[in-house]
Amino acid sequence: EAGVAQSPRYKIIEKRQSVAFWCNPISGHATLYWYQQILGQGPKLLIQFQNNGVVDDSQLPKDRFSAERLKGVDSTLKIQPAKLEDSAVYLCASSLGPGANTGELFFGEGSRLTVL
């Protein structure tokens, strides 16, 4: 079974530039998450999708971050304009939908962003 796919693995940009990350979840997983992991900290949820609808984006900095999951499958996370403090690993995860979700998440390998 294919796992969660993310790209790119690494990205270096200058502040005020834009960047986009892509995620393809495990087939059949209705729930998709984007987490931000800053060095030395635990992952923090940015946004959670249920199919193509947003169920939690309370910690997403909406003035610069946006995410979409138009067809309920793959997703894109965009940052525009980037700040130095956005340097982090962006983790995508997926899980089965409601009723079958006991909380186990399947993570991709992450996209490491460095903002100079």
Place this chain on the structure above:
Amino acid sequence: AQSVAQPEDQVNVAEGNPLTVKCTYSVSGNPYLFWYVQYPNRGLQFLLKYITGDNLVKGSYGFEAEFNKSQTSFHLKKPSALVSDSALYFCAVRDDGATNKLIFGTGTLLAVQP
């Protein structure tokens, strides 16, 4: 609000010795608790979970965790550590809101010396 705390930034243990990585939790209601492991430059991998039932939960790679309600703890354990167990370990709790998202601790780096 749900939260977990991992009091140790790093745990050092010799290969073959038992290991414990500590986690305490704060929840309203019944806790759903998890352990994940992160190897260098990799995503997080699920190890084990406690939902209900036996307080001793067995998981992947020989790891187990003990749920202790009176001490609000969920410590990760392994009887005999391997060098290959060296990694970053995260404790997590499922949020009790509608989204059921996971809230992670700050992580504990486990270093197993040969």
